Amino acid sequence: MEKHRKISSTCFGAFVLALLFSPLAFAEDGPAAQPVTVAADASSSSAPAQAQPSTASDPNDVWHFALAPYLWFAGMHGTVGARGYDASVHASFGDIFSYLNMGIMVAAEPRYKKFSTPVDFIWMKLSDDKSLPFQIGPTNIKTKINEDLLTPKVAYRLVDGKMIKVDGNFGIRYFHLGTTLTFVPGTYVSPQYQSANWVDVVSGARIQAALSPKMKVTILGDAGAGGADLDYQIGAFLGYKVKKNVDLQAGWRYLAVNYRPKSTFVYDVDTSGLLIGATIALK
Numbered sequence: 001m002e003k004h005r006k007i008s009s010t011c012f013g014a015f016v017l018a019l020l021f022s023p024l025a026f027a028e029d030g031p032a033a034q035p036v037t038v039a040a041d042a043s044s045s046s047a048p049a050q051a052q053p054s055t056a057s058d059p060n061d062v063w064h065f066a067l068a069p070y071l072w073f074a075g076m077h078g079t080v081g082a083r084g085y086d087a088s089v090h091a092s093f094g095d096i097f098s099y100l101n102m103g104i105m106v107a108a109e110p111r112y113k114k115f116s117t118p119v120d121f122i123w124m125k126l127s128d129d130k131s132l133p134f135q136i137g138p139t140n141i142k143t144k145i146n147e148d149l150l151t152p153k154v155a156y157r158l159v160d161g162k163m164i165k166v167d168g169n170f171g172i173r174y175f176h177l178g179t180t181l182t183f184v185p186g187t188y189v190s191p192q193y194q195s196a197n198w199v200d201v202v203s204g205a206r207i208q209a210a211l212s213p214k215m216k217v218t219i220l221g222d223a224g225a226g227g228a229d230l231d232y233q234i235g236a237f238l239g240y241k242v243k244k245n246v247d248l249q250a251g252w253r254y255l256a257v258n259y260r261p262k263s264t265f266v267y268d269v270d271t272s273g274l275l276i277g278a279t280i281a282l283k
Contacts, residue, residue, distance in 0.1 A: 061113070063283065068107040070277025072253055075101075076126050080143060081266030082179045082194035087131040087141045093273055101126055103147075105277075114157040118169065122149040126271070133183075140184050145267075148176040151202070163210050169222065170203045173231060175259070177267055196265045198227025214241040218249070228259040237275065245281040250274070 077090040091101065103124030109116050124147045131141040153171030178195040204222025211217060216239050223232035237251030254272040259265075 064111045064281070065283045066109045066111075066279055066281050068109075068249075068277055068279040070105050070107070070249070070275055072103060072105055072122070072124070072273060072275045073101075074103075074124065074126065074253075074255075074271045074273035076128070076145075076269050076271045078269035079266055080131075080145065080179050080181075080269060081264060082181050083192040084264045085133065085141075085181055085189070085192055086266055087133050087143055087181060089128040089131045089143050089269065091126065091128045095128070096273065114160065116155045116157075116167070118153050118155055120149075120151040122147065124149075131181075142182040142184060144180045144182075146178045148174075150174045153202075155206070165208045167206045168203075169205065171201075172226075173200045173202050173224070175199070175227070175257070179265070179267070194263075194265045196259065196261070196263070196267070198259065198261075200224045200226035200228050200231040202231060215239065216247075218251075227261070228257050230256070230258045232256055235275070239279070247279045248277075249279065250276045 073096050075091050075093045075096060080087055080089055105122045107120045109118040126145040128143045131143040133141050151173045153169040155167045155169035157167050159166035176197050180191060180193045182191045183189045202222040202224030206220040208216055208218050218237045221234040225231060233255040235253040237249045239247045239249045241247050253275045256270045257267060259267040
């Protein structure tokens with residue numbers, strides 16, 4: 001799995017670089033002509049006309065703020081561990097509702113000119129009632145994982161064309177995870193719980209391409225490490241404008257994390273699934 005993740009991360013990096021440096025990405029429109037006001041002296045028709053600069057304000061000279069609540073219906077597969085006991089977990093998209101996997105997610109992005117500070121917060125519960133233990137003994141394990149993920153970043157708009165926009169970003173991803181392993185059928189092993197906190201440094205890009213005046217596609221991703229050996233995500237979403245300041249989105253998100261510290265806590269899991277949400281421009 002580690003080799004597969006490194007190959008996926010390398011391919012993602014090459015994909016982002018190819019898009020960033022493609023002729024399409026940098027085919028920006030030239031600056032729009034600024035209107036001028038010509039003032040003539042009414043008392044002298046021979047006086048030369050004076051060009052006055054336009055007083056129209058630039059919409060980018062003010063702060064903009066967007067809020068994006070969303071739901072991520074995420075399945076998972078990989079390896080988790082607590083207190084020296086490891087289990088193989090697998091919960092497909094079809095298991096999400098039967099296991100009542102749920103969460104609260106919201107993203108926000110203040111922007112001024114080409115700079116922005118996007119923030120993403122996820123609280124999510126993941127579970128698998130049929131995890132397989134690696135140790136000899138129990139035949140089945142119920143796994144429950146509570147996750148808090150906070151990802152603040154600083155971003156800069158590299159390309160700001162009418163048809164395509166590209167933001168490069170850099171920041172951290174903070175993890176707080178708690179894992180509970182309950183062994184069934186009843187054995188001498190009591191439920192085991194262990195938690196972990198760590199921070200990864202991540203960098204990536206977001207690419208937005210307009211398909212029509214009301215429809216656009218967004219591709220995003222980042223990768224990094226720190227507390228984890230590897231941490232990366234990829235997402236692709238289709239957005240549709242239903243109001244002047246409201247866009248609806250639907251797409252797919254994939255997050256892979258390999259956290260194997262010297263302690264007995266293990267979290268080597270790929271999380272992926274359908275994402276739906278809305279972006280509301282508040283200003």
